[in-house]
Amino acid sequence: xxxxxxxxALKRNPNMLNNLTTSMNLxxxxxxxxxxxTEQVFAKYITITNDSFEVSTGILNEEEVLQRRAVYSAFKxxxxxxxxxNNASIKSVLQAAKSADSKDNIQQxxxxxxxxxxxxxxxxxxxxxxxxxx
Numbered sequence: 466x467x468x469x470x471x472x473x474a475l476k477r478n479p480n481m482l483n484n485l486t487t488s489m490n491l492x493x494x495x496x497x498x499x500x501x502x503t504e505q506v507f508a509k510y511i512t513i514t515n516d517s518f519e520v521s522t523g524i525l526n527e528e529e530v531l532q533r534r535a536v537y538s539a540f541k542x543x544x545x546x547x548x549x550x551n552n553a554s555i556k557s558v559l560q561a562a563k564s565a566d567s568k569d570n571i572q573q574x575x576x577x578x579x580x581x582x583x584x585x586x587x588x589x590x591x592x593x594x595x596x597x598x599x
Contacts, residue, residue: 503534511539517587518543522562522579532559539586544573558584 474481510524518539524532536558540550554571561567561579569577576592578585585592 499530499534503531503538506531507535507538511535513539513542516543517585517591520558520562520584520586522582522584525559525562543586548573558586 478484506524506527510521510527512519520536520539524535527535533555536555537550540554544550551572554575554577557569557571557577561569561577561584565579565581567577567579567584570589571577571586574589576585576587576589578592
């Protein structure tokens with residue numbers, strides 16, 4: 466690729482390398498902004514406690530991309546590094562925020578359940594024990 470395609474592309478557009486560099490710098494700046502905004506959303510709406518987390522339903526007032534990234538960050542903090550976070554798990558948390566009394570079983574044997582103001586994500590065994598006491 467480097468020997469064939471890049472020289473041909475440079476013949477067609479001598480500014481190609483400058484254009485690529487500018488585009489990459491813009492992308493890096495946008496990613497940094499999204500990261501910063503995600504951290505703010507996380508701090509405002511998510512509480513981590515050991516192996517579980519809570520999400521305020523107020524997170525729904527934020528842009529969807531920030532909601533998703535903040536919930537993803539919460540999962541990254543409670544799951545081991547080798548666990549891949551499923552898109553379905555993130556969707557389940559955000560869906561629970563939209564509907565009170567929602568319940569779901571997600572990856573790693575975790576439960577997602579909600580009230581009108583909070584979504585809880587915790588190990589299934591803990592949730593089941595608490596439900597038996599009620």
